[in-house]
Amino acid sequence: MSRWVVTKQLECKETLTTAQFLNAVQVWIIKPQVVNKHYCGSKIQHEKNIQKVVTSFDPITLQNDFYLKKDESLEELFEYMVSLLSESSFKAVANDNVVDTVNVTLRDVIPKSLHKDAKTVRELVIKDPKTATVTFIPLVEFNNTELTDQQPPTGHTYRIRQQSGGITMEIVSTSNNDLNETATSIVSSTQITFLNNQLLPKIVTWAKSDSSKPTEVSSLTLVPIDEYSRTYNRLKQEYGQNLVAIWPETTDPLKFVYEDCAIAAYLITLWNTGSHSNEGALTKQSFVDLGCGNGLLVYILSGEGHRGLGLDVRKRKIWDLLGDKANLQETPVTPSDKTLFPDYEWIIGNHSDELTPWIPVMAARSSYTTKYFVLPCCHYDFQSKFNERQQGLSSYRSYLKFVKKVGQVCGFKVEEDQLRIPSTKKVCFVGQNRTYPRENQTDISDKITEFIASRCNTNTSMSEVAPDKSDGNSDDVIDAGARGENDSWASEFKARSNIETTRNCTHVDITITTQIINSVFHAVLGAPDNVGNLSDKVADDAGSSKESKMHDGDVCKIDTPKIDTPKIDTPKKRGNESSAVDINSRETDASVSRKGNWRRGGAIPLGDVVKLFSSDILQQLKKECGGIQTLLKNHHYIFKVVGGKVSLRHPGEVQPKIAKKRKWNETEGSVTKWQKTKLCWFNDNHPDGCPLDSEKCTFAHGQNDLKTVCKQDRGPCNK
Known part of the structure; x- marks a missing residue:
């Protein structure tokens, strides 16, 4: 018969509410990588609330029963687990607000590495608010690339409990030895050392923090974490090492190469699982990358079978080494009716500087089916630097709100996500669905014109990138792409020079x-x-x-x-x-x-x-x-x-x-x-x-x- 053994208890002088405790444990449930760097993340497979009847259940029995039926579908397995809990301890409920409910979650904890020894662990998590207890029961484990090779779990079943005066970590033991002796032997386990010395202190720290503050945006929320992990590791092996070896630029290839591998993995995973698949049949998405820089993203996506085009005002040294495997063109991009891309399904803005706010606009006007991905970095408005800052927000978050608003004005259902890249600017926006029917395309274009005109009129006086204009006529800003120099949608928009300027005080007189x-x-x-x-x-x-x-x-x-x-x-x-x-x-x-x-x-x-x-x-x-x-x-x-x-x-x-x-x-x-x-x-x-x-x-x-x-x-x- 299994029994619980306390392996460690941390005192907490502050008075913690049950909500604070459960919120802290929830971070570990959905974001295990913030505690253990060997994890890529967790994937929530199924989740349900059930009504509690009895408090006692044997986790070892649940483990054995699950493994015997491991070849069935995940949904069937989860429902079977719920039925076992309902028969012995719980009863399923439809209303999440019923008093005395327990949350049951089936999650996969995914390793960062694809090494054969790195296993994905499938766990059943039982969260009981009334007793302030969260139980983690490992069910099976398997290699991240061989999903059918399921083995019995090697990890311990454990639970985290909030008690008067502190938070405890407890482990299931099947030994008949004295409890103290058992606890001593258990602590020698590498897993338990991690739980006691790393996870438990983190839980206490998170619980003490202000739970009323909104949690930070989780990363990779729009893509399946397991598929992203497999794709990223594969791209690193197939492209990353070779690109680092031939890198001719003076910048650090370890940052730029693997950052573009991560962005490419994100886009490929998004495209493979998004709403644009044709009745379940995956289609290779086409794209144009505006401000493509070193061209690596175009190179990797093209190598994966996606038809693409990269445009940038300045050619990079590495372009010659990429050869004909990437369609890269040295040309300035001025937002106008001449820079629409109806033949491509996606418009990408990866740190696209002055083109960033224009990406949703060009996507909206290219065609009704054109989608966009933008990763904002430097703060630009439509024809000047973006200098606004909302009260209580950082300048970066203020700019993100602006970029998101542009997408919404353009009629997109804008989705926000956070990439895992070596950069402080890692929040991206995806617009792949419209909020209006096709027949309203003209009305939306008129609204876009009005919005851009209002922004340009407001910011003309503080423009830092616009050329000098003798007449200063603010009415000559936008008219559906018919006005302005070179028929641009903003009369004072100025693309970057093709000559890279250095502003680090090395060229001061x-x-x-x-x-x-x-x-x-x-x-x-x-x-x-x-x-x-x-x-x-x-x-x-x-x-x-x-x-x-x-x-x-x-x-x-x-x-x-x-x-x-x-x-x-x-x-x-x-x-x-x-x-x-x-x-x-x-x-x-x-x-x-x-x-x-x-x-x-x-x-x-x-x-x-x-x-x-x-x-x-x-x-x-x-x-x-x-x-x-x-x-x-x-x-x-x-x-x-x-x-x-x-x-x-x-x-x-x-x-x-x-x-x-x-x-x-x-x-x-x-x-x-x-x-x-x-x-x-x-x-x-x-x-x-x-x-x-x-x-x-x-x-x-x-x-x-x-x-x-x-x-x-x-x-x-x-x-």
């Missing part, structure tokens, strides 16, 4: 950059010592004593210099010995400055840094992403920007920094090839020079110490 670096350096050096002097223990010679490194009276406090300080040339313009340093404040004995207290100054807030400069300089940086903060971070070998404050970085803390776009291609230890390829800024500009000896500094002390960078391998030449 060298004179302005030098002025900013020098001014901030002197301001930080003259600030109060809230960072603290850094005794140079990195550069001292072997055998030198502490006394030889410290100098009485060598304090870090200096008078704050004025902004119009003597010019300090940047390393690019300096010679071997000449330097425009303020030599009046610099130690003449280099060995003394490198062995003594190196003046580091203090830390000043970024807000005070901004006040150092005129509006003209700030206006120059306004077009750059991040402004002064980004410019200072670009000079990481001089400054540290942490917690909104700027301070000097000790040269001993500097590590060779590889640009993010190259990190993925750097082998271990290869960063050392960049040493001595750049002049030491502190050696030529700091009043005390560089605190490190030349042998220990990663930067070159003078031209004789400088290595030339070879373009062939992007490393130094020993010249």
Whole structure:
């Protein structure tokens, strides 16, 4: 006879309601992947409420009875389980609001991996609100790719209970040993260790949280999780590894390749299970991807037999490697009557930037049967940047509401879902069903025109992407695609340039950059010592004593210099010995400055840094992403920007920094090839020079110490 053994109890000082407890367990029921990274998710096969009669039932009996009938249909098996519970303990009810009801759910817990040892576990979950108990009974398990190979479960039956003072985890035991001894042996199980040490604390944490807040949108709600998992793993194996190997771009292929594999898996699963299948017969959906970027999504979907077209304003290097397996065209897309796609069933906008709000519009006007998928990223309105933010919502969620509203105005039943991709912008919208009959197509088009006109009239004054217009006539915005430049639906819409612009402060005028670096350096050096002097223990010679490194009276406090300080040339313009340093404040004995207290100054807030400069300089940086903060971070070998404050970085803390776009291609230890390829800024500009000896500094002390960078391998030449 089976019996329950308590394996762990966590106290909870807060008073928890039954609703809080059950809501917390529900997260584990529908989203097991948030606790265990080896799970892809769960699929709810069947669910029913039944009326409780008796509290006792034997889960082992339910396991055995289910396995004996495992070859029957899932629906028949579930109804059989319900009948067993009804005969022994429960009675089925139609009204979900009947007092003393128990929820019975049949779920599949699906593994993330397709490895043969990764098993899908089919469980019966019994949720009893009156006793605040949720029981999990494993019934069978099978490989994710071989659904017919069902085996008896290897996991334990367990239940989670809310009791006075805490929440307990209990395990079913069939042993006749003493309860304490049994509990000790059970805890050694890997599964029970997970339940006790990971799941139970999570349940307690979730239960303590505010249950009145709406739960986050679950991911992959529009597609079967098991089919998506199988498709994604297959695409990773068939396409992912080869694409990573040939990746010619400077960006990280591990992010972009597998992100597009995930999006392709989502679309394929959606198309295979959506309402567009013809009486159960699957048809290969056709598509056009607007703003296709690297073209990988087009390549993968085309490889899976879907007729597709990818359009982008700028060709990517990888297009040539994809060959004729992907139909990719370099052309700008301006929303108009000339950019309709009635020959394709789907219009895709995958991080399509300024085209994002136009995707539903083009789908609605292409044909009555055209559908769309859009994954919003950058915030664009119809002809300008989207700058609105609703109270209580983030700017991202405000933009999502706008994109969803566009789809609704276009007459779509808009469905929201969340993808599983390595991106913070993972919410997508799908429009595959209309809310109006075909004969109302003209009326809907008129409503779309009015809506776009109202948005363009509202946002014309704050457009950040629209070209200058001499007449400024806001009436010349939209007239069913007949007005505007190139017959566009928005007179001031402007597609992106085919030349990629860089706005990371690396192309700021060298004179302005030098002025900013020098001014901030002197301001930080003259600030109060809230960072603290850094005794140079990195550069001292072997055998030198502490006394030889410290100098009485060598304090870090200096008078704050004025902004119009003597010019300090940047390393690019300096010679071997000449330097425009303020030599009046610099130690003449280099060995003394490198062995003594190196003046580091203090830390000043970024807000005070901004006040150092005129509006003209700030206006120059306004077009750059991040402004002064980004410019200072670009000079990481001089400054540290942490917690909104700027301070000097000790040269001993500097590590060779590889640009993010190259990190993925750097082998271990290869960063050392960049040493001595750049002049030491502190050696030529700091009043005390560089605190490190030349042998220990990663930067070159003078031209004789400088290595030339070879373009062939992007490393130094020993010249």
